[in-house]
Amino acid sequence: MVYGREDRIVARLHIGGWVRREGWENFDILPAPHVDHIGDFRDLSAFPDGVLEAIYASHVLEHVGFRDVVPALKEWLRVLAPYGIVMISVPNLEVLCRHFSDPRLTDSERSYLMQVMFGSQADKYDFHHTGFYPDLLAGMLALAGFTEIQQVQNFGIFSDSSEHTFHGVPISLNVTARKPGSSVEKIK
Numbered sequence: 001m002v003y004g005r006e007d008r009i010v011a012r013l014h015i016g017g018w019v020r021r022e023g024w025e026n027f028d029i030l031p032a033p034h035v036d037h038i039g040d041f042r043d044l045s046a047f048p049d050g051v052l053e054a055i056y057a058s059h060v061l062e063h064v065g066f067r068d069v070v071p072a073l074k075e076w077l078r079v080l081a082p083y084g085i086v087m088i089s090v091p092n093l094e095v096l097c098r099h100f101s102d103p104r105l106t107d108s109e110r111s112y113l114m115q116v117m118f119g120s121q122a123d124k125y126d127f128h129h130t131g132f133y134p135d136l137l138a139g140m141l142a143l144a145g146f147t148e149i150q151q152v153q154n155f156g157i158f159s160d161s162s163e164h165t166f167h168g169v170p171i172s173l174n175v176t177a178r179k180p181g182s183s184v185e186k187i188k
Contacts, residue, residue, distance in 0.1 A: 011053045013079075014158070015041045016060035021158065024056070029125055042072040047079045055080065058089040059161040059172070062128040063119070069130055073144035080179040086146065087155050089162035091116045092173035093131035099166055109166075116164075116171060132173055146177035 017026030018034060025036040027044075037046065041060060055076050064072055076086055099105070100113045115121075119128040138149045152174050154163055162172045 013037075013044075013047075013052050013055050015055060015057040017056070017158070018160070019158065030123075042068060042075060044075050044079050049078055050081050050084075052079050053081055053084050055084070055086045056155070056157060057087070058158065059091065061088055062090050062130050062132060063125060065129045069140050070143050073141060073146070077145050077179050082179060082181040084179045086141075086177050086179075087157070087174070088137070088141075088177075089155070089160075089172045089174045090132040090137065091128070092133065092171055093117065094133040095166075095169060095171050095173075099169070099171070113166065134173060134175075137173060137175055141175070141177045145180070147180050148176075148178040150176050152176055 012024045013027050014021070014024045015027045017024065017028065020026070020034055026034055027037040027039065027041065028035045029038070029040055031038050039046065041057070042064060057076075061069060061072070073086075080086065096113055096117050100110060100117075105113075117128065117131065119126045121127055134151055138151075141149050153170070154174060155176075162174050164171055
């Protein structure tokens with residue numbers, strides 16, 4: 001559990017969340033009615049060490065530069081409780097490149113793929129600075145200190161970009177990882 005806004009208990013943090021869901025608090029860089037915590041996800045200093053059981057981040061990690069990814073992941077690791085889980089979805093650059101190179105695509109299909117690769121650029125934060133593929137994301141998670149890194153088909157929690165497909169093929173790289181444990185019981 002974590003000490004949250006107005007001394008409320010928060011157990012799970014949805015970074016970049018757009019919808020309210022019981023048991024989750026939303027964290028985003030822009031204020032909005034659905035946002036509980038405003039800030040840059042690279043700095044979760046409003047949260048004490050080791051207090052979240054879960055972090056969910058769908059299509060947000062690509063919004064920071066390559067050199068900022070591991071420090072951001074270390075910050076997420078810091079606020080997770082032992083055995084806490086992080087669920088990350090990012091555009092899968094390998095899959096997107098394979099699709100993009102298909103000569104049968106229409107201009108609108110290529111435009112869509114480019115927006116998934118580079119961001120839709122709707123505001124100053126909606127630009128993608130890092131492209132991920134499975135080995136890169138797994139390596140960065142390991143460098144940050146995460147263990148039990150696994151690629152998954154979906155998370156089954158939120159209906160969001162993590163579930164998008166292109167011509168029936170998933171275009172997101174969905175990964176779970178855990179903070180190493182200690183003497184406390186493993187969070188399921």
